[in-house]
Amino acid sequence: DGGITQSPKYLFRKEGQNVTLSCEQNLNHDAMYWYRQDPGQGLRLIYYSQIVNDFQKGDIAEGYSVSREKKESFPLTVTSAQKNPTAFYLCASSNPLILPGELFFGEGSRLTVL
């Protein structure tokens, strides 16, 4: 079945540590996105990528980094520079050739900083 796989589902981190969240898709979508969700604040865009080897900052990119070396993969690193990293992280993909494209989401990764 086609879809988006995020891992891990739950992650605990000590302050000062970097962590990487995995996002893999087999939908053959060109565009991929990372959103952060906090209670009562909806979904906020961290980074997005239109194509392999290219990505752009979203609205809250500070303290995060991404890479897009393969079409299928768009990992997100939460660095120690992110002041408040505890949140629910959602990865999504879409086919930008179909305007405007429906977003397909992964199941999410819940990060807790201890």
Add this chain to the structure above:
Amino acid sequence: QQPVQSPQAVILREGEDAVINCSSSKALYSVHWYRQKHGEAPVFLMILLKGGEQKGHEKISASFNEKKQQSSLYLTASQLSYSGTYFCGTPQYVGGATNKLIFGTGTLLAVQP
């Protein structure tokens, strides 16, 4: 800028109707609607296109007023399964065919028996 949704929360009895509104300070070319159940990923409901038809999904329909930069989601004869948080999303085109989607603040809908 983030679209604004209203109301923030609504509680219904099964069979009642509800309307969720989404407004933007920027011109809208299309509006997405998604529903998210607690602890799960958002699920796509529908897209409304500028100049397009009103779309429907089960007993959920929506309208799109381009001039007012608003969209409304109509839930008719609500069922328990409609409970969740509803988000509207407005694409911001950043070049080429990219639909960078900005989501609204969300509306929590709770349907009670």
